[in-house]
Amino acid sequence: MATPILKVENLQHVYPGGVVALRDVNLEIKPAEIIGVIGQNGSGKTTLVKHFNNLLKPTSGKVYFNGTDTAPLTIQQMAKNVGYVYQNPNQQLFARTVQEELEFGPRNLGVSEEEIQERCEAAVEFFGLQDLREKHPYRIGFPLRKLVGMASIYTMRPAVFILDEPTTGQDNVTTQTVYRLIHRLRDEGATVICVAHDMILLAEVVDRLVVLRDSLVIADGLPREVFANHTLLSSSHLIPPQITELSLRMRTDKDASSQIYLSVDEYVNAVKKSRMK
Amino acid sequence: MHSGVSIPITLIPGNSIIHRANPLSKMIWVVGYLILAFFTRNPLVLGVLTIIGLLLVQVAHIWRGFLLVLRVLLPIGLMLIVLQSIAPAFPRPWFTVVKLVGGLAIYREGIYSGLSLLLRITSVTTIAMLLIQTTHPSDLFTSLQKIGMPYVLNFIFTMTLQLIPILQQEFGIVLNAQKSRGLKGTGFGAVLPSMVPVFVGAIERVQQLSISLESRAFGSQGIKTSYRDVAVTPKDYVIGALGAIFTIAGAVWIGFNASALDWSRTLVVSPIVALILVLGSFLGFFIFIAVVVRAILQA
Numbered sequence: 127m128a129t130p131i132l133k134v135e136n137l138q139h140v141y142p143g144g145v146v147a148l149r150d151v152n153l154e155i156k157p158a159e160i161i162g163v164i165g166q167n168g169s170g171k172t173t174l175v176k177h178f179n180n181l182l183k184p185t186s187g188k189v190y191f192n193g194t195d196t197a198p199l200t201i202q203q204m205a206k207n208v209g210y211v212y213q214n215p216n217q218q219l220f221a222r223t224v225q226e227e228l229e230f231g232p233r234n235l236g237v238s239e240e241e242i243q244e245r246c247e248a249a250v251e252f253f254g255l256q257d258l259r260e261k262h263p264y265r266i267g268f269p270l271r272k273l274v275g276m277a278s279i280y281t282m283r284p285a286v287f288i289l290d291e292p293t294t295g296q297d298n299v300t301t302q303t304v305y306r307l308i309h310r311l312r313d314e315g316a317t318v319i320c321v322a323h324d325m326i327l328l329a330e331v332v333d334r335l336v337v338l339r340d341s342l343v344i345a346d347g348l349p350r351e352v353f354a355n356h357t358l359l360s361s362s363h364l365i366p367p368q369i370t371e372l373s374l375r376m377r378t379d380k381d382a383s384s385q386i387y388l389s390v391d392e393y394v395n396a397v398k399k400s401r402m403k
Numbered sequence: 404m405h406s407g408v409s410i411p412i413t414l415i416p417g418n419s420i421i422h423r424a425n426p427l428s429k430m431i432w433v434v435g436y437l438i439l440a441f442f443t444r445n446p447l448v449l450g451v452l453t454i455i456g457l458l459l460v461q462v463a464h465i466w467r468g469f470l471l472v473l474r475v476l477l478p479i480g481l482m483l484i485v486l487q488s489i490a491p492a493f494p495r496p497w498f499t500v501v502k503l504v505g506g507l508a509i510y511r512e513g514i515y516s517g518l519s520l521l522l523r524i525t526s527v528t529t530i531a532m533l534l535i536q537t538t539h540p541s542d543l544f545t546s547l548q549k550i551g552m553p554y555v556l557n558f559i560f561t562m563t564l565q566l567i568p569i570l571q572q573e574f575g576i577v578l579n580a581q582k583s584r585g586l587k588g589t590g591f592g593a594v595l596p597s598m599v600p601v602f603v604g605a606i607e608r609v610q611q612l613s614i615s616l617e618s619r620a621f622g623s624q625g626i627k628t629s630y631r632d633v634a635v636t637p638k639d640y641v642i643g644a645l646g647a648i649f650t651i652a653g654a655v656w657i658g659f660n661a662s663a664l665d666w667s668r669t670l671v672v673s674p675i676v677a678l679i680l681v682l683g684s685f686l687g688f689f690i691f692i693a694v695v696v697r698a699i700l701q702a
Binding site: 210218234235 | 600
């Protein structure tokens with residue numbers, strides 16, 4: 127098996143004041159995987175992913191990036207390995223133009239000017255920001271601003287992207303764009319970790335789901351498996367996408383082996399197939 | 404987000420007699436202190452005011468918050484001693500205590516003036532902190548409203564106070580966002596990328612607040628009631644009356660003894676003491692600056 131890109135061993139985190147946010151978390155994330163991290167507010171999702179780029183240091187336990195212990199590294203040193211895209215782009219963007227925003231990260235990493243321009247070109251291409259380069263980040267709409275936030279991390283070429291709620295505040299069209307971009311990031315070899323409440327994103331886009339409840343990982347598996355586990359989901363107040371819920375309820379004891387569908391397309395195809403028989 | 408930083412201008416919960424006293428009674432003491440502290444320049448009187456204040460701090464058990472404030476104010480006060488000693492804010496002629504290099508010298512009037520300024524700062528700060536750190540802001544504003552402070556003005560103060568911790572928290576989040584973009588979190592270069600989002604966020608927040616306030620009929624006529632009610636007990640009248648008596652008696656006494664209390668021309672300072680005082684103050688201020696610079700560089 128390939129070395130996991132991120133590995134978490136017996137991770138525990140206690141905030142000052144004694145609030146236990148994570149207890150004994152173990153996790154391995156493979157390169158080019160798309161991971162969804164879900165759970166109720168306050169279950170420890172954000173605390174967990176903040177350990178991946180050293181924004182938080184473990185109270186006990188270890189975090190490895192590509193086999194190396196991250197403990198001695200600073201946030202700045204981890205920035206080139208793991209990129210963190212904030213939920214609210216307003217907390218991230220500050221420059222006068224989108225172009226400057228894209229240049230900021232790689233410049234901090236000490237990348238050569240030539241390379242910076244190359245990366246900016248690539249980012250503009252990838253995120254479709256051609257018309258926005260000279261615009262002020264605060265003067266463009268929220269969904270696009272969010273893409274600029276992602277693009278400003280993209281230019282740093284991290285191996286792992288952490289996307290905090292990538293689809294909140296987005297309309298249908300931009301949500302679809304985000305889905306496509308996540309897949310394209312993976313196709314380029316990046317690992318994508320999505321912290322999200324968007325069940326469709328989690329069902330249709332993500333390869334693997336990690337469920338947190340009360341500072342513990344209570345499930346870790348394929349979305350299909352996780353969504354099939356009704357007791358587990360309801361114990362953490364998570365509701366699967368409607369089409370999944372429907373296929374779960376339509377299942378009878380007789381054909382317990384029958385499919386659980388994650389998307390409308392899947393369901394429609396299956397129904398069509400069974401009609402043809 | 405736990406930033407670990409706390410601003411010392413908020414309530415430190417407690418149950419001392421000072422915590423329980425009515426905000427207005429405490430206000431009388433603060434106003435009294437202000438009057439007395441600016442009525443006299445006599446270091447002894449100001450020193451006594453400071454000591455009474457410190458005793459009250461002990462009664463209220465707010466040493467931690469108080470020292471946080473003093474940590475910043477004391478070095479500034481010490482620098483005043485240094486500056487005043489070599490250039491007193493007094494009419495000439497000045498009496499030279501120690502001749503330093505060139506035209507520099509330590510003057511008696513300067514030491515007197517520096518000491519009174521420092522003690523003025525400590526006495527007034529002590530009592531002001533005592534009020535702020537033992538009183539819930541809402542109680543303070545409710546009480547002020549009772550004696551006729553306009554509601555809108557009150558509201559502005561309350562909202563401003565509430566905004567400070569929010570902005571502080573926001574600054575922590577933004578700084579983390581920039582650090583995860585490889586920003587070295589030190590020096591002036593770190594300030595701009597973090598300040599812009601904080602200020603833009605603050606302005607947006609205020610705009611939204613004003614809309615949401617107007618949509619809830621803010622500014623409509625009528626009597627405003629308050630969720631918090633501040634009771635006035637006989638004890639509060641006693642505390643308030645004591646404060647008033649203390650102030651008036653103090654002011655009258657200072658007024659009658661004005662010439663005796665003016666030590667500007669009579670204060671006897673030996674050259675050694677003067678040198679130790681000025682150099683010590685300078686050192687204190689220098690250590691403060693060094694500590695601050697180090698903290699900023701390590702951030």
